[in-house]
Amino acid sequence: MACCRCCCRQREDERAGPHFFKIILSDTLDSGKLGIPRRFLKKYGNHLSSLAFLKVSLGSNWPIELKKCNNGTVWLQKGWREFMEYYSIGHGHLIVFKYEGDSTFRAIIFDKSTSEIDYSSSSGGSNPGPVFRGPTHPRPLTRLELANKFESEHPFFKVVMPPSSMKTSLVKFCFDAFVGSVKGQL
Incomplete structure (x- = not known):
């Protein structure tokens, strides 16, 4: 029996997992925090702990504290600024977050040219591993x-x-x- 397109697409979406994206604006850069969309929180917010993990292409696992507010908003907060600085995320960048369960998100970072960034050049050619990159961590060296x-x-x-x-x-x-x-x- 043939399946209709909408059923197949729905099954594909379920396998892919829930996604949302955020365009980085100046208020995100200034505040050092990023809000998770309310629509995502309505479906999956109860499954989120106070600590989330952002995974990037090279397998790095970044712990980011989630700040849950009384008005129902949830922010990626402690550790988010370091994540942005490490990957040189600036105004106009776009990040796709794919929820993988257990408070873990795969983060796919796109620059202003709409191309995915080169994660290896962001990390100075090395994989940061599952460690928190706090303010005391040395920044990667510039080319000069x-x-x-x-x-x-x-x-x-x-x-x-x-x-x-x-x-x-x-x-x-x-x-x-x-x-x-x-x-x-x-």
Whole structure:
């Protein structure tokens, strides 16, 4: 017996689990907390504990405290700001939350270009693991800081290139400055 499309779609939705998304606005950045939609809370709010876990693509598991208010709102609060900072989440980013049960959400983060972020570059190339990233955790190094740490026994130089220079295969630099900087290395 054939199944109608609406039944099949409903079964697919049930297997996929409940989802909601949030667009990050300035009030979320300023307050350091994110509200969970009331419609989601009506269906699943009773299953949420005071501690939720956000999982990202590389398997990192971030504990985030849930603040339940008397008016029925629930906020991702303690740990949320660190999560945003770690993944460089800013105004206009979009996050899809897939509820997996046991107060665990899979978080899929999209930047302003509507592309999913590169989680490995957000974490400095390493997986943070299931640890809380508090304010005392060192931030990942910038590309320039990483370049400044580079050492070699061979002569080399560094050039800071704006993104626009990546369109060509040529690098312009001052030859006199190059000779002066490697004079002691030759």
